[in-house]
Amino acid sequence: MNTINKWVITSAVLWAAGSALTAQAQNVIKIGEVNSYKAQPAFLEPYRKGLELAVEQVNAAGGVNGKKLELIIRDDNGNPGDAVRAAEELVSRERVDVLTGTFLSHVGLALTDFAKQRKVFFLAAEPLTDKIVWQNGNRYTFRLRPSTYMQVAMLVPEAAAMKKKRWALVYPNYEYGQSAVATFKELLKKQQPDVEFVAEQAPPLGKVDAGSVVQALADAKPDAxxxxxxxADLSKFVREGNTRGLFQSREVVSLLTGEPEYLDPLKDEAPNGWVVTGYPWYGINTPEHNAFRSAYEAKFKDYPRLGSVVGYSAIISLAEGMKKAKSTETEKMIAAFKGLKLTTPMGPIEYRAEDHQSTMGGYVGRTKNEGGKGVMVNYRYMDGAKFLPSAAEVSKLRPAE
Structure with missing residues (x-):
């Protein structure tokens, strides 16, 4: 065989291989996922399982618009700069169709800005700061989880009903903690004008000196x-609070503590009677949750956490948005997500057109130490739509598109 014939055959083989890869790529929808897996494993390991379950179910049902979903995951190390670099690599090199993920609020804000600069669709699955959909909101970013404002608003009526005048506050000193406390002060003051905030402790995230924090709160002699x-910060705080008697004869209102990611590790130190937001997976008896729980337990031989629900719901949201858009093009996805309605394990939700926030709700109840394990009791589901400002109020908070 002469050299020319060899070259022709080799070229034909390479062209065929390239064509096959191109055809395969055209039959795949790439979802770029950026998250703090190493930094926040308690929430994000179950979250990743939720992602995987949803992708498997969507693909088993024929995919989306005739294409299979493919998840491409990058770790952001809990760092905004790393998150932006990972997102750029996903968009430029991997050619993902959409972005999703992030957990920490300051990281979520970094990708919110990235989405705006690069004009790419971004579903912020977990970060809670209100700035993602309000002050820093943009047309390219939507958010799944109930926000800081929403979850605090679910707790404030319970706090006001306690009629406690002197409150102490403790929170991690970054965007999420700061905004949660600011919202709590504002909303509680509206319902109880005579309330006083007598102490604040704001340790760095992941670096709480629990002994000194607890002592400072106790010294202020708060009512609640x-x-x-x-x-891990919560675990240290609870241990020192129990040891030093901070919680004796005092009401405690606590954001996120009823989530199994954070309640389960407390084990026999789990407190009694705290009012919390959370996820009592063991007691939710709805068709959509029962189906999700059964599939999750069958696949992973483990019970779901709230992260599992969020990961699963993020993929289901993207899939439904793509079906409605009949495309993954950014502008068509934005149009499809405005007012998008779907059913999640937590029930039906809608992505509001006015601020791109989903109406997913949450559970509020009290903690109970039951046989050396923390659970939620006397809980009820709070519809997220009831804890969001009106479109007129949002227009004052959110930049015009």
């Missing part, structure tokens, strides 16, 4: 405590 710490 509002806590925003989570994860």
């Amino acid at each position: 405590v509002f806590n925003v710490l989570f994860g």
Whole structure:
């Protein structure tokens, strides 16, 4: 065989291989996922399982618009700069169709800005700061989880009903903690004008000196405590608070503490009687949750956490948006997500056109130490739509598109 014939055959083989890869790529929708897997494993390991379950179910049902979903994941190390670099790599090199993910609020804000600059669709799955959909909101970014404002608004009526005058506050000193406390002060003051905030402790995220924090709160002699710490910081705070008697004869209102990611690790130190937001997976008896829980437990031989629900719902949201848009083009996705309605394990939700916030709600109840394990009792589901400002109010908070 002469050299020319060899070259022709080789070229034909390479062209065929390239054509096959191109055809394969055209039959795949790439979802770029950026998150703090190493920094926040308690929430994000279950979250990743939720993602995987949803992708598997969507693809088993034929995919979206005749294409299979493919998840491409990058870790942001809990760092905004790393998150932006990962997102740029996903968009430029991997050619993803959409972006999703982020957990920490300041990281979520960084990708919100990235989405605006690069004009790429971004579904912020988990970060809670209100700035993502209000002050820093943009047309390219939507958010799934109930925001800081929404979850605090669910707790404030319970706090006001306690009729406690002197409140102490403890929160991680970054965007999420700061905004949670600011909202709590504002909303509680409206319902109880004579309330006083007698102490504030704001340790760095992941670096709480629990002994000194607890002592400072106790020294202020508050009637009640509002806590925003989570994860390892929460565990240290609870241990020292129990040891030093901070919680004795005092009401505690606590954001996120009823989530199994944070309540389960407390084990026999789990407090009694705290008013919390959370996810009592063991007691939710609705068709949509039962189906999700059964599929999750069958696949992973484990019970779901709230992260599992969020990850699952993020993929289902993207899939439904793509179906409605009949495309993954950014402008068509934006149009499809405005007013998008779907059913999640938490029930039906809608992505509001006015601020791109979903109406997913949450559970509010009290903690109970039941046989050396923390659970939620006397809980009820709070519809997220009831804890959001009106379109007129949002127009004052959010930049014009």
